[in-house]
Amino acid sequence: MQVQINTDNQLSADEALRAQAEAILATELGRFSNRITRVEVHLSDESSAAKSNGMDKRCVIEARVTGRQPVAVTNDGETVAKAMTGAARKLHTLLASTFDKLDHKKGLTPLADIMPA
Numbered sequence: 001m002q003v004q005i006n007t008d009n010q011l012s013a014d015e016a017l018r019a020q021a022e023a024i025l026a027t028e029l030g031r032f033s034n035r036i037t038r039v040e041v042h043l044s045d046e047s048s049a050a051k052s053n054g055m056d057k058r059c060v061i062e063a064r065v066t067g068r069q070p071v072a073v074t075n076d077g078e079t080v081a082k083a084m085t086g087a088a089r090k091l092h093t094l095l096a097s098t099f100d101k102l103d104h105k106k107g108l109t110p111l112a113d114i115m116p117a
Contacts, residue, residue, distance in 0.1 A: 028088035059083035
């Protein structure tokens with residue numbers, strides 16, 4: 001699973017941020033890694049520090065799933081880490097549901113029956 005990090009001009013995509021994003025994605029999406037070709041993380045700071053209301057960090061995660069259209073989720077948070085974690089959890093839920101439905105149609109045992117979330 002290839003991970004690409006994109007930021008706006010107010011955030012910096014340094015190695016620490018990249019490592020943090022990859023750790024969060026590995027935790028939340030690891031069980032789907034063989035079915036995802038690429039994940040794009042888009043991070044932005046929606047308001048300046050002077051106008052901040054606390055929930056101004058936005059994370060959009062787009063997953064390219066093998067043989068399917070890309071799927072995307074969005075989450076806002078107080079920090080970049082909270083925004084990324086929330087988005088990754090939303091994507092985990094979306095992918096688990098999608099893959100369970102696909103596998104059920106193919107006659108396979110749904111992941112939810114094998115592995116708890």
